[in-house]
Amino acid sequence: MNSVIQVIVLLLATVPAAAQQVGTVDLKQPPASSKPEEKQEKKDLPEGCENLSPGIIADGIVLTEDHQARPIVVELTRVSEKEPAEGSTMEAEVRLLNKGKQAIEIPWSLDPSVIEFGQGPSSWEWEVGTFLVSFRDHNPNGVLLVSFTEWLYGSKHSAGSMLTIRPGEWITATVKFKLEAKYLHEPGEFQEQTSELFAEWHQTRRTQSIKDCKVTNGFYRYEDFYDQEKRGVTIHVKDGASNDDGENGFVKLGEGLGWKLGHETRRPGDAALFNILRN
Numbered sequence: 001m002n003s004v005i006q007v008i009v010l011l012l013a014t015v016p017a018a019a020q021q022v023g024t025v026d027l028k029q030p031p032a033s034s035k036p037e038e039k040q041e042k043k044d045l046p047e048g049c050e051n052l053s054p055g056i057i058a059d060g061i062v063l064t065e066d067h068q069a070r071p072i073v074v075e076l077t078r079v080s081e082k083e084p085a086e087g088s089t090m091e092a093e094v095r096l097l098n099k100g101k102q103a104i105e106i107p108w109s110l111d112p113s114v115i116e117f118g119q120g121p122s123s124w125e126w127e128v129g130t131f132l133v134s135f136r137d138h139n140p141n142g143v144l145l146v147s148f149t150e151w152l153y154g155s156k157h158s159a160g161s162m163l164t165i166r167p168g169e170w171i172t173a174t175v176k177f178k179l180e181a182k183y184l185h186e187p188g189e190f191q192e193q194t195s196e197l198f199a200e201w202h203q204t205r206r207t208q209s210i211k212d213c214k215v216t217n218g219f220y221r222y223e224d225f226y227d228q229e230k231r232g233v234t235i236h237v238k239d240g241a242s243n244d245d246g247e248n249g250f251v252k253l254g255e256g257l258g259w260k261l262g263h264e265t266r267r268p269g270d271a272a273l274f275n276i277l278r279n
Contacts, residue, residue: 075199108160129201147182191240
């Protein structure tokens with residue numbers, strides 16, 4: 001009898017103690033007139049700088065300390081339509097589950113100004129993350145769709161802006177996208193197809209510094225940090241195109257998320273900082 005009890009205790013000990021949802025977030029983009037970065041107080045440029053010019057751009061990846069990818073499950077649990085027309089604007093619910101044995105940390109604030117706290121006046125480091133949705137379309141990697149989904153921001157210097165997800169825990173997000181290929185794709189190719197919608201988690205560590213009126217940017221992707229198991233939802237695309245223009249009070253992909261320095265367009269995450277700096 002004692003051995004049976006011991007076996008039960010050992011089995012219970014292997015079950016995650018906190019297998020539960022630890023957060024929900026609505027990532028449907030707000031109207032352009034209420035974008036958070038537009039409400040921020042703009043600060044002066046660094047002393048002695050009339051404007052800023054491009055500097056070095058660094059690219060890289062973020063790896064785990066043990067060089068073992070952290071397994072996560074990214075699952076589409078609900079979509080607004082199961083038989084949409086091509087070009088339809090859709091909403092979906094996405095669950096990100098930590099399937100591994102170590103905790104992971106993701107950005108968890110919709111307010112880009114969190115990157116200011118405890119940093120500056122000339123260097124910053126922060127995290128950004130979002131979910132992107134693809135349509136399988138007979139393609140193993142899927143076709144990336146136009147996104148109306150907001151970015152999450154976080155910084156180790158800003159309390160509460162990063163979320164720790166322990167083994168067995170998950171978060172749920174609401175996302176918005178358009179059933180239309182983001183890149184080159186023949187209109188009508190989705191029509192009459194029955195295929196899978198699936199989501200991916202994209203996280204990037206950003207660094208930025210200003211020296212001698214030049215801006216140095218760093219982009220360090222988490223593409224090898226996570227081993228993503230993608231669980232999708234099968235939909236059937238109706239014949240005929242949608243009349244949806246994709247606006248619906250929401251900004252198009254990229255608008256308000258990038259800023260221009262000279263003739264070069266910056267990537268998502270930059271606007272959070274330089275809408276604060278420029279006059």
